[in-house]
Amino acid sequence: MGIDFVLFDRLVELSTRYRPAERSLMLGRQGFRIQTTFRQEYERTLRRHGIDGRRFDFLQDDGYAETLMRKLGFGEVETMDFSDYEGASILHDLNRKPPRELENSFDFIFDGGTLEHVFNVPQALEGVFRMLRPGGRIVSANGLNGWHGHGMYQFNPELVWTFWKRACNCRVIDCRALPETPHSQYGPVVFNDPAERGHRLRLKDKIGPERTYLYYEVEKTAESHLPDFALQSDYEAKWQGHDTAGVTRFAETRS
DSSP states (O other): OOBOHHHHHHHHHHHTTOOOSSOEEEESOOBBOOOGGGHHHHHHHHHHTTOOOOGGGGOOTTSBSHHHHHHTTOOSOEEEESSSTTOOSEEOOTTSOOOGGGTTOEEEEEESSOGGGOSOHHHHHHHHHHHEEEEEEEEEEEEEESOTTTSSOOOOHHHIIIIIIIITOOEEEEEEEEESSTTOSSOOEEOOOGGGTTSOOOOTTTSOSSOEEEEEEEEOOTTOOOOSOOOOHHHHHHHTTOTTTTSSOOOOOOO
């Protein structure tokens, strides 16, 4: 999808509190161009977060985002794609397990709208987990609503809390609905963990019809691990204590 203004705003904010120690990876070679409709907002975001510079300082001639990432302090970002048609530095099919030399390799992984185009989402998520180092972070922005016909999927905050927190024991730092249009009347909606209340999130009339990202930031810790299975939180709450709970679980042990 590329890095539009609202994702630029999130990355600028992130740069004030997180800097990867070594390698960074971008899933898909994301583009970065100034949205003329919001051109004044870029400088406002930079000033608000105490960063000296103008919007044009972050552009590069070919329209991609490596300069933006480097100048925000995320390092010399490597790029991963299925094909080299956009000049990605690492070729890998996210439908498959990453090669061993990429495991525990990256302190920062940015997914600016790639996972929704991958058919085997569970394998892709586990692949991202494998590639992150303990202490590393994944930042993702994929379609939550309004991206009709754009990718294979639109995602739900339940996926973030179920997979990353409960199944993988990672730390969810941020999980929100992020409208593509800044200052939307719906605004960002922060999603809490549904398991804390034991029922699904009540989102009626909170998410607008416009294009909206599911934006999240997750940290892999030393205690994180790949899951044998993942269960949706409200069903898991209903099953707890039931006589037949857990009798029929088809779980594959990850290696």
